[in-house]
Amino acid sequence: MKKTATTIRVGTRGSRLAVAQTELALAALRKAHPGAKFEVVTISTKGDVDRRPLFTMDEKGIFEKEVNEAVKKGQVDFAVHSLKDIPNDLSDELIVACIPKRASPNDVLVNEKGQKLKELAAGSVVGTSSLRRAIQLMKERPDISVKPIRGNVETRVKKVISGEFDAVVLAEAGLTRIGMKDVIVERFGVRDFVPAPGQGAIAIVCRRDDKKTIEMLRSIEDPRSRAEVTAERALIEKVEGGCRFPLGAVAVTTKEGGKITLYASVFSVDGSRNIKVRKTGSAKNAEKLGRSVADLLVKQGAQEMAEGWRRAVEEWNKKA
Numbered sequence: 043m044k045k046t047a048t049t050i051r052v053g054t055r056g057s058r059l060a061v062a063q064t065e066l067a068l069a070a071l072r073k074a075h076p077g078a079k080f081e082v083v084t085i086s087t088k089g090d091v092d093r094r095p096l097f098t099m100d101e102k103g104i105f106e107k108e109v110n111e112a113v114k115k116g117q118v119d120f121a122v123h124s125l126k127d128i129p130n131d132l133s134d135e136l137i138v139a140c141i142p143k144r145a146s147p148n149d150v151l152v153n154e155k156g157q158k159l160k161e162l163a164a165g166s167v168v169g170t171s172s173l174r175r176a177i178q179l180m181k182e183r184p185d186i187s188v189k190p191i192r193g194n195v196e197t198r199v200k201k202v203i204s205g206e207f208d209a210v211v212l213a214e215a216g217l218t219r220i221g222m223k224d225v226i227v228e229r230f231g232v233r234d235f236v237p238a239p240g241q242g243a244i245a246i247v248c249r250r251d252d253k254k255t256i257e258m259l260r261s262i263e264d265p266r267s268r269a270e271v272t273a274e275r276a277l278i279e280k281v282e283g284g285c286r287f288p289l290g291a292v293a294v295t296t297k298e299g300g301k302i303t304l305y306a307s308v309f310s311v312d313g314s315r316n317i318k319v320r321k322t323g324s325a326k327n328a329e330k331l332g333r334s335v336a337d338l339l340v341k342q343g344a345q346e347m348a349e350g351w352r353r354a355v356e357e358w359n360k361k362a
């Protein structure tokens with residue numbers, strides 16, 4: 043009798059972006075494993091009813107955690123996430139088994155009128171819930187008003203179209219993946235407007251002891267992307283955990299390959315101080331590069347800045 047292939051269950055959040063990313067990963071996996079059968083299991087989480095926290099970022103990854111729980115329990119074989127949304131301290135039973143080829147890490151400005159950041163009228167209301175984006179916007183344009191915005195990517199775009207916001211800042215990767223890149227007006231350079239660590243990368247999480255799945259996922263691993271995000275995440279590991287702190291970090295593989303340059307940027311609460319660091323190192327030792335850039339940041343006072351943010355965020359949360 044013909045043996046039927048077992049179906050591999052794939053967990054994802056239900057947002058349009060999460061589903062699109064899962065389909066992208068599956069398209070690559072199907073190519074590498076033509077015989078394999080996949081079933082997408084949408085795990086609806088609290089995050090999908092529009093409850094992402096605002097500026098607090100305290101609960102980073104809570105919704106992704108729910109999906110990872112399903113992996114742990116064996117309800118699904120692996121889960122597909124935005125790397126940027128999953129915390130460094132993954133549960134011991136789980137691993138990031140695969141980083142597929144990363145999309146652009148850049149942030150972009152979205153609005154209806156085709157206005158670049160420089161061209162927005164004074165007093166324009168720009169939406170973002172990221173401290174990192176907010177502080178970089180305010181530094182460029184102290185005369186605009188940066189306000190928190192809720193909702194998933196398409197909701198945020200709708201809020202610009204409806205006129206509730208004059209513009210929003212989003213990740214180019216997310217907009218592109220859900221087929222909405224035509225609303226992009228301006229693409230910020232990663233050295234001027236430093237993205238979040240891991241931005242643009244997809245992480246596939248599975249059980250550490252599931253050798254078969256790990257092996258299969260390895261077929262779509264992109265070593266360059268892995269090295270880049272490893273450097274970025276090693277950096278946040280060493281600088282105050284990264285939460286509640288507007289830390290930008292992006293690693294860029296050099297043209298010749300083999301080496302990566304890691305750019306990092308942190309701001310003080312009032313935006314008056316900005317520490318920017320850059321270092322190039324071997325892609326083979328990406329973790330070491332991340333740690334050494336962290337050391338450079340700390341030497342220049344990043345830890346004191348982080349403490350300032352911790353206090354400020356506590357105050358905001360009390361008021362919220």
Ligand SMILES: NCc1[nH]cc(CCC(=O)O)c1CC(=O)O
Binds near residue numbers: 195215243
């Ligand atoms: N926090 C939400 C989130 N998580 C991943 C993306 C986009 C894709 C990515 O950054 O990899 C977004 C939206 C955004 O930041 O615009």
